Amino acid sequence: MTAPVRATPNSKTMDPPRGLTLLRDPLLNKGTAFTEAERDELGLRGFLPAHVLSMEEQVARVLTNLRSLPNDLEKYIALNSLHDRNEALFFRVVCDNIDEIQPIIYTPTVGLACQRFGLIFQRPRGMFISANDRGHIAELLSNWPYQAKLIVVTDGERILGLGDLGAHGMGIPVGKLSLYSACAGIHPENCLPVVLDVGTNNQDLLNDRYYIGLRQKRLSGQAYDDFVDEFVTAARAAFPGVLIQFEDFANHSAFRLLHKYRDDIPVFNDDIQGTAAVALAGLFSALRVGGGKLSEQQILFLGAGEAATGIADLIVSAMMAEGLSEAEAIKRNWLTDSRGLVVKGRAGLTEHKLRYAHDHAPLDDFLTAIRTLRPTAIIGVAAVGGAFTPEVLKAMGEINDRPIVFALSNPTSKAECSAEEAYRYTEGRALFACGSPYDPVHLDGKTFVPRQGNNSYIFPGVGLGAVASGSKLVTDEMFMAAAHTLAYLVTPEDIEQGSLYPSLPRIREVSAHIAEAVAEVAYKRGLATAPKPNDLMAFIESQMYNPLY
Structure with a gap:
């Protein structure tokens, strides 16, 4: 022995x-x-x-x-x-x-765990890299005892819908990588959670005697960008070919960092691209019930941040694949934020909102926007709990025979509506997906089984496919392939009970199929560095960690 x-x-x-x-x-x-x-x-x-x-x-x-x-x-x-x-x-x-x-290990409980992280912290898992470590990040990463293939990194500025939690955001990359291993079989030894501790602007944390991070205001501007760049450069040197997932960065950083690196190294932002793919898959499933084509839908978002624009961008690409021009597809996607409908001419629009700022009179509230624009689908990603009021849901039911209602914010306290509310106020006609878990709903003799539009259906398989193929980039085409694959795996029995996603116990099967689709894109586009096996699915499955002694 x-x-x-x-x-x-x-x-x-x-x-x-x-x-x-x-x-x-x-x-x-x-x-x-x-x-x-x-x-x-x-x-x-x-x-x-x-x-x-x-x-x-x-x-x-x-x-x-x-x-x-x-x-x-x-x-x-x-x-x-x-x-x-x-x-x-x-x-x-x-x-x-x-x-x-x-x-329990991820949403919704991980949000509470992050809020109380200073009290429940037991043993280090992953790496805390602080602003004080500038100039020495390569040295810090050399302390990691394993060869990472996948890094999930956050700066803690926008943890779920809870805001700036600073170093307490470590619960997110730890939880995310747990799902990579459980749902897609990425070996835990190959996973590295990282918090870039640049401080926090959350005064409650700065005053908290148990806060574990830097007790200073956030690094910003060029100093922040240089710090992140030093980390990315050092990570790529320490772990050649490593896939880096940006997680829970604030909008002003998330878009900039994704666009800075995405054409050069394998990176993606799950809040932007993973959320987009799982939402698009849900729309494909909903249209199997309600009928019609995606290119015929009118989509109204509650929210105008990274999740909303990421979803809208992928929907636009999918609509274009069905024959619309880019301008026609963009026109079918509308954003609302805290100031109302995003329209042209409104002062102070950030760059990521401008693409969806249409010619229209200002509308101050979401319900008025629904009655004016008459959307076939509403997608909530603003983390405003209860924003899909009974009036909103009834209006969607009056406009549509099968209204599409996606309340995707989490944790549960930030959900736009509950599953029971979505079905009750649309007389059981809503095609519903949620960001937080809900029990089956019994209404008028029928049982509905809502399922989460959870990114865990997407990102583990995308990561597995990219790592297995050694892809040099992670592209939007890969997320499109993931969305189509996920929708394809929804069974008629799922659809019959109101489920727009497969059952969660099938997640490893789902991840394997998504990994195969992602790897196929990598090989097709010349991005793969690993030789293509004769049986790609068999190869993918052989790469999946199975936790046995």
């Missing part, structure tokens, strides 16, 4: 651990599942109780304990502790119970 070794061949060289060192390595620890022979060989005698448990028994014990806890934050803390002790067991629990566990 040999000592356990790292599960991937590109780990930095190190001696195989033994004894307590092995038990404290979450990538290699099996806890009470180490066999009698392994305990002898690896110096574990005396550190473990006598009974050897199977992984199945360990999973059952974890779930028993988890389900006895009083609230989701306590469950988040317990799962985070398991993650720090035993990665394989953590991911086995997640993979086998994804419906139950995903809302």
Whole structure:
């Protein structure tokens, strides 16, 4: 028998651990599942109780304990502790119970966890790179003991719909990468969560004795850009070919950084591109019920930030693929923000809004915009809880036989409406998708099963496809392919019960198909650096980490 070794061949060289060192390595620890022979060989005698448990028994014990806890934050803390002790067991629990566990390790619970991160912080996971580390980022990254293939990085300025949480935003890249491993089989050893701690403008955090980040106002301007550029350059040097996902940056940074790097290195912004793909897939599914073509729809957004314009941009591309000119497609997408309808001539419009600023009289509120523009679909991405009022929903039902209502903001407190409200105020006719989880809705003898338009349907598969093919870029064509693939995987049975997305337990199957579609684009466009296998799907599946001992 040999000592356990790292599960991937590109780990930095190190001696195989033994004894307590092995038990404290979450990538290699099996806890009470180490066999009698392994305990002898690896110096574990005396550190473990006598009974050897199977992984199945360990999973059952974890779930028993988890389900006895009083609230989701306590469950988040317990799962985070398991993650720090035993990665394989953590991911086995997640993979086998994804419906139950995903809302705990990611949205909506991760939002509360980030808000209280200073209180619940236990062990470091990922890297905190602060503004004080300028000039030394390459040195910091050399401390990371594994060879990263995928980095999720945030500066914490726009965490979900909660705003500036600074270094407490680390919960987001940690949660996102957990989903990469659980949903698409990216090996956890290849995942690196990063917070760029440039300070925070949240005065409550600056006054909080338990805040773990830099206690200063945010770095801005050229100093900020230089800091981010140093990180990107150092990451590319430390981990050649690494895919970098920008996550939860504020609008003024998100668009600029994406456009700065996207044509040169493999980067994407999930808030812009992943959200767009999952929303577009939901529209394709909705049209299977309501009929008509995408190019015939009139879309009204509540919100005009990175999510709204990202979705609108991909919808425009899809409408153009159906034969519309770019100008005609743009005209079918309308934005509203806190000042009302985005129209030409309005002072102070930022660059990303200008494309969708149409010739129209100003309209001050969303309900008036609905009654005037008569949209077939409304998409909420403004993180304004309850903004889809009963009057809004009734108006959509009066205008459309099957109104499309996407309330995509999260966490739940920021949702534009609940599933029950969407169905009730449209007499059960809404084609509904949500950003937060909701239980089935029973109305007038019919049961509706709403499903989240969650980015976890998209980004894990996109990442897997890009990493597996060694793609030099991540393109909008890849996100379009992901949207079509996701919509294709929605079954007639899903549609019949009002579900516009596949069931979450199918997520690894979904991710594999999306990865195949993304890799096909990479090979077709000459972006792949890995040789194309004869059976691409079989190759993709062979790359997926399966958490077993």
